[in-house]
Amino acid sequence: MFINPKVFNTLWREMEGFRHEFDRALGRNGQSYGAATPALNVWEDDAAFHLETDLPGVAADSVDVTVTEGNRVTVTGERKAAEPANAVWHRQERFAGTFTRELALPAPVDADKVEARFEHGVLKLTLPKSEAAKPRKIAIKAE
């Protein structure tokens, strides 16, 4: 069966949108992903993509960010479990272990200029678009 990729992409986006609506309605707020695949938010402006992902309690040195094929961003790392001495556990809901999340951005980025920082347990990446991907205003010559 032949599926027009454009139609497929549109359908896929709608399905994803529906799933997010559903999650929101249930108050799961992205947590359905489980912390092994942390939730992502991405914003865009003319110059860059701004990606944020929830990594509470993760040390900066236990996270790796890589950009491959020009537009694929991968965030991997590990969160250690709390290990208090002589403690009895009553609840253990917080994720411990390795996590990974990968995302293909809609345009290539300049991998050398990616900036990453942690703020309140949120990893924030600024990924400048490569020169070729930036919008350009074309001057129209008068007759």
Next chain:
Amino acid sequence: MNNQAVAERNQEVAEAQDVGVLARPRVDVMETENEVMLLADLPGVKSGDVDVRFENGELTIHGRRFASNANKKRALTEYEPTHYHRSFRLTEDIAADRIEAELKAGVLTVRLPKAEAAKPRKIAVKG
């Protein structure tokens, strides 16, 4: 998206910031001889935006996460501005005046020391 559409979207974001979705933060609860310790994941919450209360043996956590990048176009949204809310009833006798809470790297740590009367005591047996 044209400028007007972006402005409308941002207006929606601003409204959502006021409302926010309600989420139950994930927690770890541990107990040692001297205290009960609770860890809660509150990513994106600043220390000024979290409220920890202990009343009648009930611990309540409320944190607010506000929208970021309000002036930029959203490309992918998996989480929203959030009200993190959860409460617990503690059966142990807690020394309420010595409860400590700290928010660091998006993780809230609450230490609830047990009241002296509730601590285990080793009783020397005479004989």
